[in-house]
Amino acid sequence: MKTIYVLNGPNLNLLGKRQPEIYGHETLEDVARLCEAVAGEGFEIRLLQSNHEGQIIDWIHEAREAACGIVINPGAFTHTSVAILDALNAFDHAVIEVHISQVHKREAFRHHSYVSLRADGVIAGLGIEGYAAAVRRIVQLAQ
Secondary structure, three states, X not given: OEEEEEEEOOOHHHOOOOOHHHHOOOOHHHHHHHHHXXXXXXXXXXXXXXXXXXXXXXXXXXXXXXXXXXXXXXXXXXXXXXXXXXXXXXXXXXEEEEEOXXXXXXXXXXXXXXXXXXXXXXXXXOOOHHHHHHHHHHHHHHO
């Protein structure tokens, strides 16, 4: 069984409740069900969320030994965290960056991503379907 880590940054625990006009009404539980359905047999989804940068870094370190790929929605850490970038740079498999909203149509500070410097792909603006596309790609690469 291969494992795909689906990591979520700050405030994504409020998905479905916080600014639904931007992020939609689906919850992280919906994201987990979608990812599991797309991954199919032979793959396990480990969906995690934290509001703490260090915890996300620890999970990336854990994934080095346990995962065949990482899907990451770093939330606001996208624009600020060199530390998450450094952790991802030490991961040897595929990394796909996901954003629920179309960040390039939002505030200018959201247009820059440290994570994109490492990501093998970036998906923005597809709602939670972006997670499904990212998981599909990692499954393809891991087979």
